[in-house]
Amino acid sequence: MTDDVVVLRYGHRPGRDDRMTTHVGLTARALGADRVVLPDNAGQSAETIRDITDRFGGPFAVELRDDQRAYTRDWEGTVAHLTMYGERVQDVDADIRANSVDDDTPLLVIVGGEKVPFDFYEAADYNVGVTNQPHSEVAGLAVFLDRLFDGEELEREWADAxxxxxxxxxxxxxxxxxxxxxxxxx
Known part of the structure; x- marks a missing residue:
């Protein structure tokens, strides 16, 4: 399955991260991503995202995987890891856009849900910080996708709603x- 923009939610602590994981997926859907990949223990979040997609339109895919490290390592395309420790989004967004969306290279956007292992930082072509301050991963993803698509995702029309x-x-x-x-x- 090829997609232009895929969001990978790394880590999920059932009972603690349910709402946040769901919102990562809903934000990815609403702001232009083609698919979200969730940890295999986030089944309830996956069902909620699929239900919203069924009711409010798509296309948008949800996948559960237990091999997130391998998935990232084997990704054929650009990898952007959202972290407060990365380069400022305003300094790298044009470069990421040029090396993914503009040249039809698939983009994997990694959003952490728990402490992210260092190999994700190493696997990333870009470690991107939105403000370099602690805040919600949902907010970081929203700002990143809006900058990636230059606001054009706000005009999207939904099929099969x-x-x-x-x-x-x-x-x-x-x-x-x-x-x-x-x-x-x-």
Whole structure:
């Protein structure tokens, strides 16, 4: 299976990381990645992400793997590891984009969930810090993907959605996709 942008969530502590792992996957989906690879013990997070994809559209794939080190080591493409200890995202985002998205080279984005072994740092073509300050891996992934895609992911249209959220100033409005497109044409 080839993808343009794959997010690998390294590590998952059941009971402690369930919500964060789920949000890594949902953020990857919403902001332009093609697939998320989760640890094999994150089955509940995988099911939630698949359910959201079924309801709100795709394409987006979710995979569970127990061989994350081997998966990273065998990756044929560019590897970016998000870490507070990396180079500033604003200094390397254009280079990463040029060496992945712009030249159709697959990009693996590693997001840690627990202490990341040093071999991930060594396997990475880029160790990238978003602010070089402690914060959420979900926030780091969101900023990274937005910079990677130059904001174009915000205009994405979703296929096979059961529902569409209609943007509006206040309130919540979720409609059938056919109704959303009919309104756009009026």
């Amino acid at each position: 059961d529902r569409v959220v209609m943007p509006q100033e206040t309130g919540k409005r979720v409609v059938d996709p056919a109704d959303a497109y009919d309104r756009d044409e009026e």
